[in-house]
Amino acid sequence: MARNILVIGELDGGALSSTTAELVGGASRLADGGQVSVTLLGAGAGGLTDAAFAAGADRAFVNDDASYDDFRSDQWVAAAEEALDQAAPDVILIAQSIVGRDLGPRLAFRRDTAVAMDCVSIEDSGGAFKATRPCYGGNAQATYAFATSPAIATVRAKSQEPLDPPRDGASGEVVQLSAAGASRSEIVGREAAVAEGLQLQDAPVVVSGGRGLGAPEGFGLVEELAEAIGTDKAAVGSSRAACDLGWYPPSQQVGLTGKVVTPDLYIAIAISGASQHMAGCSGSKTIIAINKDPEANIFKAARYGIVGDYKDVLPPLIEAVKNLD
Structure with a gap:
């Protein structure tokens, strides 16, 4: 069933954010002949239309006003509604980000429609748009059908695949949006988080340790495994405990009150698998659990499991990974 889809895009370092490219790619597959539109807001946005078309968009709603660089709800809602009025979408997709968590519910309220938050899957099912999200702390998944239009979904990073290969050289329609108006919000300061190495949310592999390590020194083996996999591929996480x-x-x-990660591979070491933790990693494509308790909840979510003491399991595993090349 053909449907028009609007993606609320985000910029990252002067380029399309990776999640925006993923959502546009997912939208192009879901549109089934309908039109895919994307909003691009902020300094340099006008220069990213070719990238948006290559990612799968047919139309780009753009404004280069630097006032959009810092997210202010009222300005972004106004721009999104202007694009929405022209695109007449059946579905609106937004990243599950600071922007999406704020913008999704606001647009749903203003348009008297429904929003599904933190989705890990979007699909066409018998001609109906459906969205799936984790529930019960990540121990189950709920699939939602929409009785209102446009359907709005905020979608986790890495849950959609960008177009591969991209549509290099593709063209589309560019529509100018209004400049940002005065905002009722004032940003009084900004403090950037200082982090070294590969970030959790960007890592294709996450190796996490829990309280079952018994002592902080246990993270030495966790870090060693991540290093053996590759500092450009793996990041180290931790349970809340x-x-x-x-x-x-x-x-x-990693968890409900920490980071939500969706890597290709999640290795949980000495982690019981409490619902709070699973809410942060249940979107992983593959979970491997290492725990000496065969009844640990983590094994219910894991594709592969090793029952054993991490002190016995990790050293030979690390050596095996090092010898893969």
Whole structure:
């Protein structure tokens, strides 16, 4: 069934954010002959239309006003509604980001429609648009059908695939949006997080340790495994329990009150699999669990599991990974 889809795009470092490219690619497959539109807001947005068309968009709603660089709800809502009025979409897709968590519910309220948050899957099912999201702390998944239009979904990073190969040389329609108006919000300061190495949300492999390590020194083996996989491929995470004990930095916490990650591979070491933690990693494509408790909840979510003490399991595993080349 052909449907028009509007993606609320985001910029990152002067380029399309990776999640925007993923959503546009997913939208192009879901549109089934309908039109895919994307909004691009902020300084340099006008120079990214070719990238948007290559990613799968047919039309780009653009404004280069630098006032859009810092997200202010009222300005972005106004721009999104202007694009929405012209695109007449059946579906609106937004990244599950700071922007999406704020903008999705606002647009749903203003348009008297429904929004599904934090979705890990979007699909056409018998001609109906459906969205799937984790529930019960990541222990189950719920699929939603929409009785109102436009359907709005905020979608997790890495849950959609960008077009491969991209449509290099593709062209489309460019529509200028209005400049940002005065905002009722004022940004009084900004403090950037200082982080070294590959970030959790960007890593294709996440290796996490939990309280079952028994001591902070246990993270030495966790880090060694991540290093063996590759510092350009793997990042180290932690359960909330281990962070609360001071064993690992809170910035690396995975879970409901930490980071939500969707890597290709998630290795959970000495983590029981509490619902709070699973809410942060259940979107992983593959989960491997290492735990000495055969009844640990983590094994219910894992595709592969090793029952054993991590002190016995990790050293030979690390050596095996090092010898893969």
